[in-house]
Amino acid sequence: MRDYMKETDRYGRIWIWSAVVVVLMVPAAICVYYNAWPEMTAVLKGLLGVAPIYWTVGVIEVITYTPMLGVGGTYLAFVTGNLTSLKAPSALSAMESMGVKPGTEEGEVISTLAIATCSIVTTLVIAAGVCLLALITPILDSPALAPAFDNILPALFGGLGVVYISKNWKLSVAPLVFMICLFLAVPSLAGSVGVLVPVGVIIALAAARVMYKKGWV
């Protein structure tokens, strides 16, 4: 690894372990301040409902997204959250429009820049929203606007899809056909799309390898 990458890794570790402490301090502070330590069984029962799924998704996401986002981008994106719906698309879009390759130092710089910007803007928008919550809640909750937010993922991935698929249409055929057929056959999988991302990745990689060996791409 080059110096910038090595340093980014070192700083990233410091920040992410600090973030672990900060994140754990929140419930701990609530318990101490209000003298309200919860019953262990309640926490364990609650965890049982979500941990098996989300711990698995967590492992899958780290393995899948780290090569795409780079060192700085990964350390930042996993702390600030909303990875699939915001951070990864923003990094992807920025690298594509700047014409840099993921996995290179240029890609690393642009991906980190995009994810950092994304995190700052999101944090500021939420902070502003919280300050003005009484004013904006009726607008955000209005039934007329609901379809806009319900359809944010197709609105986001439609544009991103055109950019990527138009440049690499041969590579996109296999994963796209598979995913469309899968979701048509088993619509209930829509709630588990995070788990299906690595499935799409494996299919795309296998198809790409075959086409590469045959000299089609």
Next chain:
Amino acid sequence: MEFSTNSTFLYLVAVLVILFVLAQSVFFLVRAYRRGREMGMSAERLRRVILSTSIFTLAPAVSILLGVVTLAKFLGIPLPWIRMSVIGALTYELPAATSTANALGLSLSQMITDPKAYSAIAWVMTLGILPSIILPPVLMKRIRGGVVKLRQKDDKWGDLFMTSMFLGMISAFLGMVFSDLRSGPAGLIPILVLLCSAALMGVCGYLIKKKNMQWLETYAMSISMVGAMIFAVVITPLLS
């Protein structure tokens, strides 16, 4: 100490956490910007990345804010504010809160008043998402080393490998849009929104490449996304 889900103490905790997140983001932003300049990338190019990402982020950020509004109905503002700014996403926070409330026999239709129930929910929200934050430093060297090796061995395959990973991710989300197709006309809405977004991006691409409107590149993603969201507002009453 009297408990309230909107107490000054909880707001103070929230502000400290938000400041930490902002500090980390600014730290990485400045480092990446400086490195970009050292590598010969122009300040104008780097600023364009910041500007286009900022505009692109606005609509999804409002959607995340909507998550805060949803959770605030029973958790107050500070905890959802923290959770949606650090690691969290509504798709996780809501099931975590629901699962804990069920375990405690509580309903989430009204504001939580029991501090122990509140702290139990806060612990489950935190512990359930912890691997996402612990694993990157643990696995980073191995994954990063793998990417570097791949590029050194065969650069062309390295490019195809990374592009295929992106396409795999995009395919999963594009496929998901078709999941409601069999549920009637309303199931067509996400597909039409997707096509509208794709068409708008196509038009932007045409104007950028054929009409030399390079300035549009900064706004193309935002135009296609927000345009498609407006389209969703228009067509939903017609198809529902």
